[in-house]
Amino acid sequence: MKNLAMHKSVAVWLFISVAPVLSAADDALPQGEYLFHAAGCATCHTQEDNKGSPLAGGRALKTAFGIFYSSNITPDPDTGLGRWSEADFQRALREGISPEGKHYYPAFPYTSYTQLTDADLRALRKYLLSRQPVRQANRPHELPWYLRARPLLSFWKMLYFRPGVFQPLADKPPAWNRGAYLVKAVAHCGECHTPRHFFGGFKEAQYLAGNPHGVDDTKIPNITPDRKTGIGKWSASDIADYLETGMTPDGDFAGDLMADVIDNSTSVLIREDRRAIAAYLKSLPAVESLARSPKK
Numbered sequence: 001m002k003n004l005a006m007h008k009s010v011a012v013w014l015f016i017s018v019a020p021v022l023s024a025a026d027d028a029l030p031q032g033e034y035l036f037h038a039a040g041c042a043t044c045h046t047q048e049d050n051k052g053s054p055l056a057g058g059r060a061l062k063t064a065f066g067i068f069y070s071s072n073i074t075p076d077p078d079t080g081l082g083r084w085s086e087a088d089f090q091r092a093l094r095e096g097i098s099p100e101g102k103h104y105y106p107a108f109p110y111t112s113y114t115q116l117t118d119a120d121l122r123a124l125r126k127y128l129l130s131r132q133p134v135r136q137a138n139r140p141h142e143l144p145w146y147l148r149a150r151p152l153l154s155f156w157k158m159l160y161f162r163p164g165v166f167q168p169l170a171d172k173p174p175a176w177n178r179g180a181y182l183v184k185a186v187a188h189c190g191e192c193h194t195p196r197h198f199f200g201g202f203k204e205a206q207y208l209a210g211n212p213h214g215v216d217d218t219k220i221p222n223i224t225p226d227r228k229t230g231i232g233k234w235s236a237s238d239i240a241d242y243l244e245t246g247m248t249p250d251g252d253f254a255g256d257l258m259a260d261v262i263d264n265s266t267s268v269l270i271r272e273d274r275r276a277i278a279a280y281l282k283s284l285p286a287v288e289s290l291a292r293s294p295k296k
């Protein structure tokens with residue numbers, strides 16, 4: 001497992017504030033780096049298998065709808081984000097709209113990132129702009145003809161996309177809100193763990209209850225506290241340990257997709273953040289699902 005040395009004071013500060021109000025310019029870089037890892041941007045935007053340049057895109061994402069290729073998000077002015085304004089970046093992540101006004105496919109999980117706070121989006125952009133620019137044109141997606149027209153995505157968004165910043169619940173403790181923010185907005189756990197309708201929208205009532213037809217044709221387990229089909233038998237520390245090391249309470253190790261999430265994202269978090277995620281998951285209603293965990 002990778003282990004990045006975190007800036008301790010920033011990490012503690014991150015933990016305390018769900019929606020940071022202050023964003024002192026000097027703090028923004030470490031905050032951006034932390035978020036960048038937690039949000040797993042590199043997992044999709046680097047073509048690791050082919051030793052692709054970091055963040056230059058081109059990684060294939062095989063979905064039920066076709067093959068999507070991630071974009072170049074390095075600061076290159078011609079093929080990356082070099083000429084994007086702050087507002088362009090904000091609109092892409094919050095509304096799923098490009099600087100030219102085109103809709104993005106939800107293979108780019110702006111459906112979750114929409115909940116990131118303004119301060120976090122600023123910090124993320126600042127971190128991305130500090131990376132090595134790479135000149136590499138984006139590869140066109142391989143989609144059936146009827147999905148190629150981006151204007152159609154506006155209908156999809158009308159049905160399934162709820163843009164807007166995460167709203168902490170006043171009657172919940174800060175750690176719960178921090179966990180909810182990490183799960184929903186940052187680490188976008190639901191993008192894989194929530195089953196989808198025929199047209200790819202989330203089945204909200206089955207939130208985190210597993211997806212039998214996940215990305216790369218995998219079965220994705222139920223992570224609600226249901227005892228039969230979910231992780232109801234896992235304690236909060238079982239969950240936090242798994243997110244750090246990839247080991248389940250039975251001594252198995254996480255398979256490919258989740259191993260990437262753990263390596264690139266959850267193992268890099270500070271311990272309090274993993275605990276907050278675990279506590280949030282334990283607090284969810286147990287939902288029984290037909291998508292059983294592959295190991296049970």
Ligand code: HEC
Nearest residue numbers: 039040041044068069070071073092098104105107108109
């Ligand atoms: C699950 C995979 C995945 C993750 C995780 C992901 N992206 Fe992407 N991203 C994509 C795909 C696929 C596209 C292309 C979408 C399209 O063409 O409609 C994209 C497009 C983008 C674009 C638009 C680029 C352009 O040239 O128009 C930006 C900006 C972006 N992503 C930033 C990010 C950031 C920042 C993160 C982390 C917070 C992130 N992405 C995480 C898959 C991902």
Ligand code: HEC
Nearest residue numbers: 187188189192218220221223253254255257258261293294
């Ligand atoms: C890219 C897709 C993806 C994302 C994002 C993702 N997961 Fe997973 N997750 C999986 C897959 C696939 C498995 C099954 C792993 C295996 O077969 O060992 C899994 C397994 C798990 C398990 C073990 C369940 C069991 O019964 O063994 C837990 C707990 C879990 N994920 C929590 C999370 C949390 C919390 C997040 C967000 C921080 C998250 N996952 C984000 C794909 C994902």
